[in-house]
Amino acid sequence: MCGIVGYIGDKEAVPILLKGLKKLEYRGYDSAGIAVQGKTGLVVRKAKGLIKNLEEKINAEFAGPGTHEFKDAEGIRGFAGIGHTRWATHGEPSDVNSHPQTDVSGKIAVVHNGIIENHGKLKEWLTTRGVTFQSETDTEAVANLISYHYKGDLLQAVLETVGRLEGSWGLGIVCTNEPDRIIAVRKESPLVVGIGKGENLIASDVPALLEYTREVYYLEDREIAVLHKDHVDFYNDEGQAIQKEKTHIEWDAASAEKGGYEHFMLKEIHEQPKALTDTLRPRLSGGADTKGAASGGSADAKGAALSAAGARKINLDEIGFDASWAQANRVVITACGTAWHAGVIGKYAFEHFARIPVDVDVASEFRYRDPILNPKDIFIIISQSGETADTLAAMRMAKKGGARIIAITNVVGSTLAREADLVMYTWAGPEIAVASTKAFTTQLMCINLIALQFGVLRGVISPAQLKEYIGALEALPAQAEKILKGKENIQRFASQQFNKGKVFFMGRLFDYAASLESALKLKEISYTHSEAFAAGELKHGPIALVDTSTLVVALCTQSALFDKMESSITQVKARGAAVAAITYEDSDRFDRLADEVFRIPRTDDGLTPILSVIPAQLFAYYCAVQRGLDPDKPRNLAKSVTVE
């Protein structure tokens, strides 16, 4: 995720901004930049890669290497500025796409976390008013829109600009004409204001502030902070002054990095509702955006907007997906590890929603087999990192065979993204824990969207069905949130079960596929021997291993197969296994049979893996913690497997 810092006070801004950015490095980034109110205007410096590159650039230009004194650098001396570490979304990592982004006059600079969903339309509109864009970023549209609305009052220009934005944002803004203030505004992307003595700061995350203050204000959605060196004013989105309550930060630096969570993995599990929203929302158009509608405007205006907007649709124009893709004879999905599990679920989703034949393959198997390839095949290659050696080799082989490639990846500008024909990004933000969580559920969101779009284009899904599916997708973030609220239950269960000798996950159809990922999570971080099998396979082998030392987690969300699951559970119980069931919250079907029941909200049976994996992720996490292990860094595993 990107990071924001801002400083205004009596001290030299550049060293403080650079230091602040370094405190945010743990969040992951691919480039960095600063803008400072210099003597003769805004000084903007940006660099692709590590903050060190930016620092070297600044030092080489303005001071001796390794110093921050800037004694001879009148140009960059300044006491107010903003800084940013970027995790690329729109446009690959590069100097020009780094933030701060400026307007055409160079008088307004903006740092931005989040995604401006209507940036395309805004850029078009601004282009007709003479703006030429330099970067591929959505943020450059914001800088130029502020400039368009600027009539001598930056606050007023910001208010008018954010009223026209769709999506999510945490923004830090400076303007040469108003060197004595920094403006910060947020919607769905965190920003915190730090109150110092004779200085004030903003940051997207507390660690960047801790050296200067522990007194902070958290900005709420659509609130605006105007920072001066000796005071901060807060406003609502109508420009009315508001009072806010100060918070004293107790966290030490290490827990601040994890947002107060004990581990990155737990933080990332909790980030799933937002990651799902960020991945879904830019791919929907028309009709009601319930979230947007809920957050502003009069009831009448919302009603009019809803009826004018027409039916809600999946819109993959952004990735260049057109009807020709849906004419494929076959879809082949290849990936490794967790991403392969997303592929297995993808196969079921494609069959369910689009009625098209799908093969799914582990990339390391595919690349050494002698697969039959056809130019009418479409390959979907899934990889969080976009750099996995086997996955890339499989993609290149498919390309050579004439197939067209859709990549699903979390890393903009990764090798996979560069080499594929189409790229659909998972907007999960960087995943730091080795065990994949939010990348997995957002991969599922992407694959479901593609499968549904295939279904629409192939005439398999009716408008009424599509409406229902979209409604189900839109409900998922809140449903995921609800599951997370019940985490204490899972923690308690893990504290009873963490020493089990073997844990089996079983289910049918989508539940089988979700079992694969659930078992992998547990073995990866708790080193428990865990396996997944299709519940129908129980009698064909796995039951030989079931005894009183076994825990069986039965995933039971495929309504038409509840009887079958009941019978499988009965069989493992008869051999002395403890059983936990994961099922719908409105079903008491398994209460009598299972020793423990974890409930998920009702959704389409084909979408359940996005929800049912969350209790399994939490269970794996709490088992690892109970065993005294570090879930973020499991032994022998690397985050990105770039060699065979």
Ligand code: M6R
């Ligand atoms: O970056 P990728 O998605 O291509 O990585 C694939 C696997 O290495 C990865 O999913 C691995 O299985 C994770 N450790 C799962 O938690």
